[in-house]
Amino acid sequence: MHVAPWFWYATVTLVSWGVVGLLQKLSTNFISAESALIWLVVGFLLLEPLLYPGKAVFHYSQWNIMWGLLSGILNALGAWALFAAMKNGGNASIVAPVTALYPLVVILLVPFVLHESITMLQVVGIVCALIAVVLLSTEPAG
Secondary structure (H helix, E strand, O other): OOOOHHHHHHHHHHHHHHHHHHHHHHHHOOOOHHHHHHHHHHHHHHHHHHHOOOOOOOOOOHHHHHHHHHHHHHHHHHHHHHHHHHHOOOOHHHHHHHHOOOHHHHHHHHHHHOOOOOOHHHHHHHHHHHHHHHHHHOOOOO
């Protein structure tokens, strides 16, 4: 059985981001959301030479660099908001799964930006995810 290369990258993402949800809560128990964001960036900078050795960063077109830069800015904003949610009383068991539903935004935008179609199965998935958000964000009274 052949496993596509993307599957291994997706598996690393799943495990890494799964552990990150716990580490984000642990860090924001002791430091501010802004400080946690700085340390996240430091982590990126420490890992970058290992993932991108000896390659020219600026040999891309201005548009491609702009997309990457905009992606980085929105990633940083999202990371800060996640840290702030956890710092301001959010339980990791609720905040991490709710914020992990960000693919819903992708699914809703791709028809307009990338001209991809949404299948009925994806619509059912969106509805299930929205139900999950309600169920996950409901905290017991008292």
